[in-house]
Amino acid sequence: MDYLGIDARPDDAITPQAEGDRDGMTGRLVSVDLLRGAVMILMALDHVRDYLMDVRVSPTNLEVATPALFFTRWITHFCAPTFIFLAGSSAFLAGTRGKTQGQLSLFLLKRGLWLILLEQTWVSFSLTFTMPKVILALILWAIGWSMIALAGLIFLPRALVGAIGIGLIAFHNLFDGLRVESSGVGSLLWRLLHEPGFVPLVGGIGILEGYPLIPWIGVMAVGYAFGPVLLLPPDRRRTILVALGVGLTLGFVGLRALNVYGDPRPWTVQATPLLTLMSFLNCQKYPPSLLYLLMALGPAILALAWLDRLPRFLAGPLATFGQVPLFFFLLHLPVAHGLGVAVAALRGQPVGWLFETAPFQSPEGYDNSLATVYLCWVVAIVILYLPCRWFADVKRRRRDSWLSYL
Structure with missing residues (x-):
């Protein structure tokens, strides 16, 4: 499997009993590629929306967001947790291919630094079409530093790595009320x-911190501990995935219903049942709360048990995107941004703000309908499919070392 720079095809670890739901040519676990492809497509929806709608109308502000806008944003909450969880699992699988712990640790360290570098170069430019005067600390930053942390954690017993990950996820909300206002290294x-938030450094340069690291390191550590499940025979693996997925989902519902811990944003009874449901699901992503992660990872793991039964016309494109996730990620950003510029120019809307440094601030009156967002999303996926299919074919045919970085 390949996940944002981790090339971890567990071919040598496949037992005869486990081959039934794997690609016969590559040994890849089909359901993992399908899940990864599905969340990549959802991620593109979120980023297309960023460039087409007024950023001041927050999809999570129930006083201004329509149900359609709220759920357009909510469905994309599955992306980041699934990305990072599978990255941890892929790290474990990379270790099943004959690498020593030292080699795997160095592998994770290099991949983590590479992703952080990509965030400050290609990603920064793609998001703004200029070089921003900030250090972006977004998804690749979180994955990169989580890999670097995992590079040290893998020297511990795998069960302990999982326990540390669970602890980081479960207990970091205890510190939600802690705010450090002073300056300094601490x-x-x-x-x-x-x-x-924005962390000022010197000379007007600062760090735009969108993905605080504690819970994301926890998610990657848990994904690493989960890795062996992916090597089990299909029936046994599916049983565990269903039990774990249902358990996490029910855990979210039960803990959220109590309204006592797990998210700094309590839910409230609203004027209608739909609005109450929206309040119930409106969990914090920055940083991801315990309840946010339960809400996202439970259904994602459950989907992993059944995605390999999708009809071929759906499975084919999803698997293609899931086989080249970093390539898709790097390509979809300028595509989404370019579509935003094209729509604004065609409709006579302000365009200049789409070339400004992060964080974005759309001008007064700038907005497009959700129908336009969904249409441009479909256009983006169509644009991305052929290059992703081409690159997936390249990676199947060749084993050049540089390919593992894309």
Whole structure:
């Protein structure tokens, strides 16, 4: 499997009993590629929406967001947790291919640094079409630093790695009320680990921290501990996935219903049942709360048990995207941004703000309908399919070392 720079095809670890739901040519676990492809497509929806709608109308603000806008945003909450969880699993699978712990640790360290570098170069430019005067600390930053943390954690017993991950996920909300207002190294470190926002450095340059690291490191560690499940025979694996997926989902519902812990944003009874449901599901992503992660990972793991039964016309494109996730990620950003510029120009809307440094601030009156968002999303997926199919074919045919970086 390949996940954002981790090339971990577990071919040598496949037993005869486990081959039934794998690609016969590559040994890849089909359901993992399908899940990854599905969440990549959803991620594209979220980023297309960013460039087409007024950023001041928050999809999570129930006072201004319509149900359609809320659920357009909510469905994309499955993306980041699934990305990072599968990255941890792929790290484990990379270790099943004959690597020593030292080799795997170095592998994770290099991949983590590579992703952080990509965030500050290609990703920064693609998001803004200029070089921003900020250090972006977004999804590749979180994955990169989580890999670097995992590079050290893998020297511990796998069960302990999983326990540390669970602890980081389960207990980081105990510190939600802690705010560090002072300057200095300690304050900077705390902001990077748990408190999102802009962290000023020197000369007007700062860090735009969107993905505080503590819970994301936990998700990757848990994914690493989960890795052996993917090597089990299909029936046994499916049983575990269903039990775990249902358990996490029910855990979310039960803990959320109590309204006592797990998210700094309590739900409230609203004017209608639909609005009450929206309040119930409206969990915090920055940083991801315990309940946010339960809400996302439970259904994702459950889907992993059944996705290999999709009809071929759906499975084919999903698998193609899922086989080249980093390539898709790097390509979809300028495509989404370019579509935003094209729509604004065609409709006579302001365009200049789409070439400004992050964070974005759309001008007064800038907005497009959700129908336009969904249409442009479909256009983006169509544009991305052929290059992704081409690159997936290249990776099947060749084993050049540089390919593992894309």
